[in-house]
Every structure is written in structure tokens, then in C-alpha cells.
Amino acid sequence: MARRTTDKRTAMLEGALVILARDGYTRASIDAIAAEADVSTRTIYNHFGDKAGLFEAVIEHSADRVAEAQLAVIDRHLWKVTDIETDLRDFGRAWATAIPEYADHFALVRQINAERGHIPDAAIERWQQTGPRRVRSALAARMKELSDRGLLKIDDPDLAALHFALLVSANDPSQPGVALADHDLDTMVDAGVHAFLHGYGG
């Protein structure tokens, strides 16, 4: 594949991500996406066939991108854990910081969750596999390690991974996708980690 071809392709995928994340599948027009990507509409059709094909390609591309970043955060912070509380806090902060960093992606995820009934099952499955499921499995594996070493007490590692992710990014759901100030983010993560480790038992 020539240099120009791949350049145009990523330009389309990234431009489409911006527009699709903001406007959703139905509202986003091919013209708007072409303008954002600085590309002719014809080129989009030549590359992706139709609008649905473009949507699916964008989903997979963005999911892969973000999954790699999250896997890197997992590897960097949970590779060598000594003090469970501080290390989990650091990991939680890195984890929660990455979310607003990929605001477009998570806006796209909200679009996917709204559009689910109108997206082919195969595409959903492909997305889950390259994105969320892969990340959650990796996190669960680390959780299991920590449990085996006696630093945590976990029955179901996959569920524990889900619980952790929920707790450390449990910001006010009235404003999803809005970045918190550093201080608020730290407070949220600290509270999440504390609840994860110690719960609210009296």
C-alpha cells in the first residue's frame, strides 16, 4: 500500500471518529466527515464501501488504539506491586486520566451503546474482542496475580476487574465525558480504591 493511500485512510478514520463521536451515526453526514478529513466523499466510498462500512472500521480502529494505551497502563503499573494501596492508587489515577484523554473514543462508545440494535452482531463482536474484552481480561489476569500473592482477596477476577474499573472512574454520571480537575480526579480515584480495598463495612 502506497504512502498516500495509508495517509488518506488514517485521515478518514480520524476525521470520521471526530464527527461520529460528536453527532452519532445517523446525524453524521458523509459530507461532514469528508470535510473534516479533508478528503473527497468519493474516496470514502472507494475505501469503505458505504457508511456502515466506514462506521465499523472507525469503531475497530479506535477501539484498538485505546486498548493498546490501556494495556500499556496496566503493564506499567501492575507489573511490580509492593504496597497494594499506593500502587493501586497510582494505577487508578493513570487509568482515570486516560479516559478524558480519549474523549472522542468514549463518546463513540456511547454512540455504539445507543445504536446497538442497528449494528450487525458480527461488528459488535469484533469490537468487543479487540477492545473492552481484551483489556478487561488483561486487568483480570493482573488481579488474579495479586490475589495469588495474597495482596488481594478475589474470587472472580473478571468481576473484580470490572468493579475496580467502575469504582475508580465513578465520576458524576450527570456529566459523562467531561474532564474533572486534577484534584477532583484524585479524590474520586482515592475513594474508589478505598472502596475497592476496604468497602463500606461498619
Next chain:
Amino acid sequence: MARRTTDKRTAMLEGALVILARDGYTRASIDAIAAEADVSTRTIYNHFGDKAGLFEAVIEHSADRVAEAQLAVIDRHLWKVTDIETDLRDFGRAWATAIPEYADHFALVRQINAERGHIPDAAIERWQQTGPRRVRSALAARMKELSDRGLLKIDDPDLAALHFALLVSANDPSQPGVALADHDLDTMVDAGVHAFLHGYGG
């Protein structure tokens, strides 16, 4: 207001909820909504002005409906708590059971979260106030009571309420809006309540 008027109005609100929850704002056509509600399209415009007005009315109507149900669950289960673990489990099951019961509503919420940038702030604010915020406040107040009585140990009741709600309905996010079998739901709630009370500390 005459009987016929209110009948037609609720028919429109409920029919619109079904279509909007399934198709989203842009994809849902007035014709489809009118057909679902067994009403002429003209009547919709006479009642709600335009499509946006209908959408906002549906949001508020559905949010109010579900909030009342959730408040009832809170009152019924957290009025008299003796054994914190069993009572929280019962409450969690009732809470999690109510969610698939109002599947349409929560599908609509997913649509709202996707459409947020295209909905007037005033409408979002109205929705948050009559729905989620009201429920979360009530739950937080109960949590604070339990904490004051020594049955829980809570610093931030509002955050604790959010954590509880997240944990007891933390089913596999790969299939949002899909009802779990009773057994799986119980397992999920039990694990959530356990994490809420005791955490995963080693």
C-alpha cells in the same frame, strides 16, 4: 382537560418512548411514533410543537415514572434495616430487578447520553433533577442514616450511593439492556454487595 386529551397524550408519550428508545432521536420518525401510538402525526405536533419538544416531554415523563419506582424500592427496603448484609442484598436484588423491567427507559437514557451535545442544557438539567439526581439523593440520605447508626462507615454519602448502584448492577457491559437470568442476577448482586461492604482487601 378532557379524558380523551390525556389518553391520547399518554399514548403518544408511551409510543414515543418505545420508538425513541429503540431508534434514537434522529432515526425515529414522527410517522413511526404516530403509528406506534395509534395517533395522527398532526396530533403530535398539536401537543408538543415539534420533534424536539416531544423528545423532551418523553424524557421527563419516563424519568419521573422510573424515579418513582426506584424511590419506592428505596423506601420499602431501607426503611427498617437490622442485618446490614441481608437487607442490602434484598435491596440490591430489588434494585437490579427494576432495571430490565424498565428496559425502554434505560435504552432512552443511552440515547440521551449519546445525544447530549444536541439537547438543550435546560432539558438535560430538568431531566437530571426529576430523575437521577432525585433518586441518588434519596439513596444517599438512607446511606447516611445507616452510617449514623454504625451499620456502615461512610464519608461521602452521595459517592457511596453511586458506588453501591454501580456495584450491584455491574453486569457484563458487553450486553447492556439484556436481562440476566435470576440466578446470574443474584450472583451479580451478592458479589456487588460483598464488594460494597468488605471490598477486596487481602
Next chain:
DNA sequence: ACCGATGTACAACGTTCGTTGTAGAAATTA
């Protein structure tokens, strides 16, 4: 039984949008 309000059927309008065909420009490769 009558009257006013409310609902319906229908046609029409302007707009937006996905998609395709085509002819020519631009860049890549040989």
C-alpha cells in the same frame, strides 16, 4: 341534540442525505 374543542386524513413543500457515474487532475511507480 347542539357546540366547541380535539383528532384525522391527505396533500404538499422544502431540505437533507446516501450513493453512483464520469471525466480529468495528481501522485506513485517503472
Next chain:
DNA sequence: TAATTTCTACAACGAACGTTGTACATCGGT
């Protein structure tokens, strides 16, 4: 430089949709 692939500009289409006006039917209250 020549050949081939890739991209662009542009026009055109058919379909779907929100919205409005209007004339007629229908129902609730008196």
C-alpha cells in the same frame, strides 16, 4: 518520461423526513 493507480470535483438520482395548511370527522360537555 510513460503508465498506472489513486484522488477530486461535480452533477444527478431517488428516497426519507419534518412540518404545515386544510377540510372533515368525532367526541365531551351543556
